[in-house]
Amino acid sequence: xxxxxxxxxxxxxxxxxxxxxxxxxxxxxxxxxxxxxxxxxxxxxxxxxxxxxxxxxxxxxxxxxxxxxxxxxxxxxxxxxxxxxxxxxxxxxxxxxxxxxxxxxxxxxxxxxxxxxxxxxxxxxxxxxxxxxxxxxxxxxxxxxxxxxxxxxxxxxxxxxxxxxxxxxxxxxxxxxxxxxxxxxxxxxxxxxxxxxxxxxxxxxxxxxxxxxxxxxxxxxxxxxxxxxxxxxxxxxxxxxxxxxxxxxxxxxxxxxxxxxxxxxxxxxxxxxxxxxxxxxxxxxxxxxxxxxxxxxxxxxxxxxxxxxxxxxxxxxxxxxxxxxxx
Amino acid sequence: xxxxxxxxxxxxxxxxxxxxxxxxxxxxxxxxxxxxxxxxxxxxxxxxxxxxxxxxxxxxxxxxxxxxxxxxxxxxxxxxxxxxxxxxxxxxxxxxxxxxxxxxxxxxxxxxxxxxxxxxxxxxxxxxxxxxxxxxxxxxxxxxxxxxxxxxxxxxxxxxxxxxxxxxxxxxxxxxxxxxxxxxxxxxxxxxxxxxxxxxxxxxxxxxxxxxxxxxxxxxxxxxxxxxxxxxxxxxxxxxxxxxxxxxxxxxxxxxxxxxxxxxxxxxxxxxxxxxxxxxxxxxxxxxxxxxxxxxxxxxxxxxxxxxxxxxxxxxxxxxxxxxxxxxxxxxxxxxxxxxxxxxxxxxxxxxxxxxxxxxxxxxxxxxxxxxxxxxxxxxxxxxxxxxxxxxxxxxxxxxxxxxxxxxxxxxxxxxxxxxxxxxxxxxxxxxxxxxxxxxxxxxxx
Numbered sequence: 001x002x003x004x005x006x007x008x009x010x011x012x013x014x015x016x017x018x019x020x021x022x023x024x025x026x027x028x029x030x031x032x033x034x035x036x037x038x039x040x041x042x043x044x045x046x047x048x049x050x051x052x053x054x055x056x057x058x059x060x061x062x063x064x065x066x067x068x069x070x071x072x073x074x075x076x077x078x079x080x081x082x083x084x085x086x087x088x089x090x091x092x093x094x095x096x097x098x099x100x101x102x103x104x105x106x107x108x109x110x111x112x113x114x115x116x117x118x119x120x121x122x123x124x125x126x127x128x129x130x131x132x133x134x135x136x137x138x139x140x141x142x143x144x145x146x147x148x149x150x151x152x153x154x155x156x157x158x159x160x161x162x163x164x165x166x167x168x169x170x171x172x173x174x175x176x177x178x179x180x181x182x183x184x185x186x187x188x189x190x191x192x193x194x195x196x197x198x199x200x201x202x203x204x205x206x207x208x209x210x211x212x213x214x215x216x217x218x219x220x221x222x223x224x225x226x227x228x229x230x231x232x233x234x235x236x237x238x239x240x241x242x243x244x245x246x247x248x249x250x251x252x253x254x255x256x257x258x259x260x261x262x263x264x265x266x267x268x269x270x271x272x273x274x275x276x277x278x279x280x281x282x283x284x285x286x287x288x289x290x291x292x293x294x295x296x297x298x299x300x301x302x303x304x305x306x307x308x309x310x311x312x313x314x315x316x317x318x319x320x321x322x323x324x325x326x327x
Numbered sequence: 328x329x330x331x332x333x334x335x336x337x338x339x340x341x342x343x344x345x346x347x348x349x350x351x352x353x354x355x356x357x358x359x360x361x362x363x364x365x366x367x368x369x370x371x372x373x374x375x376x377x378x379x380x381x382x383x384x385x386x387x388x389x390x391x392x393x394x395x396x397x398x399x400x401x402x403x404x405x406x407x408x409x410x411x412x413x414x415x416x417x418x419x420x421x422x423x424x425x426x427x428x429x430x431x432x433x434x435x436x437x438x439x440x441x442x443x444x445x446x447x448x449x450x451x452x453x454x455x456x457x458x459x460x461x462x463x464x465x466x467x468x469x470x471x472x473x474x475x476x477x478x479x480x481x482x483x484x485x486x487x488x489x490x491x492x493x494x495x496x497x498x499x500x501x502x503x504x505x506x507x508x509x510x511x512x513x514x515x516x517x518x519x520x521x522x523x524x525x526x527x528x529x530x531x532x533x534x535x536x537x538x539x540x541x542x543x544x545x546x547x548x549x550x551x552x553x554x555x556x557x558x559x560x561x562x563x564x565x566x567x568x569x570x571x572x573x574x575x576x577x578x579x580x581x582x583x584x585x586x587x588x589x590x591x592x593x594x595x596x597x598x599x600x601x602x603x604x605x606x607x608x609x610x611x612x613x614x615x616x617x618x619x620x621x622x623x624x625x626x627x628x629x630x631x632x633x634x635x636x637x638x639x640x641x642x643x644x645x646x647x648x649x650x651x652x653x654x655x656x657x658x659x660x661x662x663x664x665x666x667x668x669x670x671x672x673x674x675x676x677x678x679x680x681x682x683x684x685x686x687x688x689x690x691x692x693x694x695x696x697x698x699x700x701x702x703x704x705x706x707x708x709x710x711x712x713x714x715x716x717x718x719x720x721x722x723x724x725x726x727x728x729x730x731x732x733x734x735x736x737x738x739x740x741x742x743x744x745x746x747x748x749x750x751x752x753x754x755x756x757x758x759x760x761x762x763x764x765x766x767x768x769x770x771x772x773x
Contacts (some may be wrong), residue, residue: 064408066771085738145594151527151606153594166526170592172741177387218491255592259404260539264589265736267741281404283764 058291063284076291079164089275093244096271100183101239106233108190116198129291131186132140141252144182176268185290197231226316233311244300246271272296370663371396374419375407393666410438416657418545418664424462424476424649429725432464432475433772434668436652439473449673452688458521461649470720476653477672480686482613483714484538484647485546485635490631493520493530493608504710506643508545510576517585518607532608534586534598541732542647547573551638551719560724561769562762565754572638572748580743589741615706618685627701632710644717682718701704726768735760
C-alpha cells in the first residue's frame, strides 16, 4: 500500500484510471438510486400524486361520482374562511393540541424520571405504565365508554359516592374531557421514549455535578433536561402533528357505531379532521373537503415551522447550548 | 365556472396506467379491473360485501356452485367511490335500497336489471315482495320504473319491539298488537316505563333512534299526512305543520330523557345491549331485531312486535333499509354478477337467511321458511303480515345521501334540546342547511 500511494500521486493522469473512477462513481450512483428508488416511487405515488390530485379536486365541485362537476376556481378555499363549522372545528383542534401535547409530554417525562430510579418492582411498573399504549384504540374507546356511561359507569359511581350528581360524560360538554383522558391514558408511549433517553444521559456528568455540590433538582434542570431536549422536541413535533389530525378517537366515542358515527360526533369532539371526513363522505363535498385538507396541510406546516423556530432556541443538540451555537 | 373537459375517470385511468408502468402491474393488482379470467379460465368477480354475509366458507360454496372466482372487498364508501371513479367497479355492491337507489341511479352508476329478472327462474315477478319497490326508480319517482337491485331481507322499520316483562313490572298496559298507537301515547308509555334510581336511569322506556334521525322524522311526518320532501325531491320543509309536529315530538322525547338521544347517548351504539339486559322496554326496530331476541330464551317469550305508531290519520309503515345488492353499470361481468345475485337472492342462501329470522325474505314463497319456534317469532310474523297492507314507499331524494341530512340534524339538535328551542326555530335552521345541500346535489346530476 505505502509503495503504491506515492506512485499514483506522481504518475501522470493515466487514461485507464478515469474510466475506473467513473465506473466507481457510476456504481455508487446506481446503488444510491437503487436504494432510494422504492422510497422515491412511494413518495411520488403515495404522497405527491395524492397531494396534486387533492389540489385538483379542490378546484372543482365534484361529489366523487356525479358526471356534471365543474371547475370553481378557488371558491372552495374562500369558503373555508366563511364556514363557521370549519373555523370552530379548527379552533377546537388547536385547543385540543394545546391541552394534550404539553400535558402528554410532561406526564411521560415525569413517569420516566420516576421509573428511572432504582426500586423494587421497577420492571413491573414500567410494563404496567406502558401497557395502555399497546392497547388497540378501539378497545380503549370501548373501555372508556363503559367507564363513563352515565348510568352504569364507574366515573359516576365515584361521583355518586362523593355525593355528586351523575354527569352525561359521553355528551357535550363533558365528552371532550373523556377524549383528553383517553389520549393521556396512552402516555406510556411518551414515557418509554423519555426513559430510553434518560438512560443515555452520561452518569459521569451527574456524578461530577454532585461532587461540585449540585442538588438533584439543579442536576435535573441544568444537565438532564437539556440533554433530553432533542427527544422532548421530537415528541412535541410528532404530538403536534398527530393532535392536529385527531380523528378516529372522536368517532370511537360517538354514540353511533360504524362510519355513520361521523354524523353523530358531539360538538366537543368535532375536530377539523372529523369535519373533513363528514364533508367528504357524509355530504359528498369532495372538492370542498380537498380544499380543507390543503388548508390543514398548510396549517400543520405553519405550526410545525413555529415549533421548530422555538425549538432551535431551546434544544441542546449534541449537548450544545442553543444560545452559544454559531449557525 | 367552466365545465371540466378532463374527466376524473379519465385522469384516474391515466394515472392508473402510469402507476402500473412505474410500480409494476403486480403491485397494483388490487386496482386491476374486476374483469378477466381467473385461474383455469374462470372469471373473477369482485364483490363489495361484509364478511358476515359472504364468509370464506360461503364464498367457497358460491365459487363451486357458480364456477367463478370471487374476491370480496369490505363495504367501504371510500373504496367504492375510488373503484367507480377509476373504472374498476366491483361486480356486486351492498346497499340500502330505500335511501340509495335514487342516488346511484341519478348518477348513472347502477345497471337496470329488468331483462335479467324477466328471464329468471328463481326471481319471479309475482313472487317478489312489494317492499322491493324501494329498489325501483324511473328517474323521478322511487317505487316505479326499472328494478336496480333487491333486498337480501327487509323489515318495516317504523314498527317497534317491546318487552312485556318490563311492562308488567311497571304495571303498564301493553300496546296493541294490531292497532297503531299514536306517537304522543307512545311517548307517554315510554315515560311510564322509565325507571330511575335517584339521578340515574335503570330502565329506559323507549328508544327512538331507529335507523337514523332523519328517517324517523320523515316517517313521522308521513304518518301525520305530510311529506318532508317537495314533490320534485329537490327541497324539503320542516316548517310544515306535520314537519313541526314531528320535530316537536322528538324534542319532547329527548327532553323527557326516556331514551337515547344526542344529549343522552347510548354507550353501546345500538339498542340490542340495553334491550337484552332489561334496561330498555321499547326499541324502534323492525322484524330483524327478532333475530337477536330469538337467541335469548327469556326475551323470546316476553318480547312482542307492535305496529308502526302514527302521528295522525295516515297509517304508514315504511321500510328504511331494504339492505341488498346492486350491480354497477361499469362492472365488466354483468352476466356472472347476475348469476351470483340470482343465486344469493333466490337460491339456497335465501332459504337459509329466511330460516335465520333476521329479516323478512324478499320472496313471498320463502315466508314458509321463517322460524316460528318461539312466542316472539310467531307473534312477530303475524304482526308483520298484518302490517304489510300499510307499507308505502317514502321517496328519498336522489340529490344527497341520508348521512348528509343526519349530520345537519346532529349539528342543531343538541343545542335545540338543551336550550328549549321551539320546533319552528329548529325547522328554519334545518331547512336552510338541508336545502343548500339539496341544491348543490341537484347541480351535479341535472
